[in-house]
Amino acid sequence: MQYDVLREIGNIGAGNATTALSQMINAKIDMKVPNVELLEFKELSDIVGGAENLVVGILFTLEGQIDGMMMFMMDVDASRHLVNLLLGNTDENTSSEFTEMELSALNEIGNIIAGAYLSSLATLTNIVITSSVPYMAIDMAGAILSVPAIEFGKIGDKALLIETEFGDEIREVNGYFILIPTINSYGKILSSLGL
Template sequence: MYSDLEMDALREIGNIGAGNAATALSMLLCKKITIKVPQIKIIPFDEVSQSVGGPEKLVAGIFMRISGDIEGNILIVIPEIDAYHLTEILLNAKRENGMDFSEMEKSALLELGNIVGSSYVTALSDFTKLSLKISVPSFAFDMAGAIISFPLSLYGYIGDTAFLIDTEFTEGLDGIRLHYFLIPDDKSLQLLLKAIGVNTVEHINQSRNGRI
């Protein structure tokens, strides 16, 4: 399946990406933001909706496309209540009752998604030395099953494997949780794993060579 080296590398990428995201959000909100160590999982794409509470659970979704040396999709899934709370924090205003998000609330969540997505992609690119870029984000609010099928409806295919980085904000964003999915296209998966594995070995060897 996946080696310990690959899993260690994914954890390191997750940690760096989450740290970058926390720093960027701290600057955006002018307040201290801290996070728990992200939980890293590799799951079949068919199990993605179950990992966020089931296909009928209402969630906000932010989608971005990765291009460059590898191609794939980024999907950030935010539970309904957390999404409502996030808009109040981001806009510093109590939201009106109702399920629908205003254009301003959508814009705020898209900005947050862009910050988080860019932070993780930058960490991945720096670690693997792959050239990567992401598209402008898009937003949807629907049942998890529909949200997760969105990339499939756009491109007609999607990778079979999802890398899940569960991130929980412990200070500044009051325990809000984001489910961050990196779903490489099938043809890019092996290239990504090879880049991760090679650079993990190099990182370990450099660390050993530096010991006294």
Template structure:
């Protein structure tokens, strides 16, 4: 079985395009969820080793919010959404205008629930776009949310993934709500069997 680091250029390009399409679908869903116009920068999709993930999130000691979900169905794997504290605060103040959260983040149960629902919607719309392209059903588990330094959070996610290779598909994008940039990173890691199914479905196996 292959993992992401063993793919050829054609296969990598195809997966990057899947990531871009998934991100576009997620932007549309986010706009509907927030009930406001959301524009999106051109996504930057890369295949990169886990060792580089924390660097792209601002460095291992950068405090971030992480929402983690399992990808379920015929396609299996992991989905991780990382957002800087400032983006998280902006999201909360859009969702809950009365919210008084500031850095360092301390959120109540209702705020946590709203963020989890946002993560659930983003993950679901991202995976729905991929599912339509590869014509294979996939859905996500209930999200789990954590605030931590990027390095520690990513290490804990990797431990929970098991032996599925050491590379991940990352899509970096910037959403804008006409007032502030909302930066986030989306990471998708299909297991080796699922990776083969995806490559076969898009004709680059």
């Protein structure tokens, strides 16, 4: 039952994030039903294409009534596609090198998507959640995922992974939300939902 509730939070959060992304790039974005799993840290890099897969990771620390971290990850190709859509790049630039402006746009995309997700979580649970300024990195998935694993590995080894596929008429991309609340915060989320 708790797992079903976490899955529903994932569905609503991902839906709101897709709507926010649609409005941001001023284009219709469709989303498939997200896949929601509670996984151990060591399993996460396999889900996002392997430890050596080059990804964009945007990390937020969470404070308020919930402590922990949230990360939004996409592979570099998916990130490039979203940046091209947002900036109206018609030549469909495929370079894995981003300009300053593109990095800023990418950071903003991550900020909007994660903000929409956190906002729906806060609304559903009636819990105050504030997030830090986003930290963005482009690196191998294993390196990026080592940050929350080191930080939170001492208090728990599980993360809530919400894998969602969204896209426009040109292509679909996978995005990964990884929510890593402290053990205490998991309890607060579940009890706020009456579980």
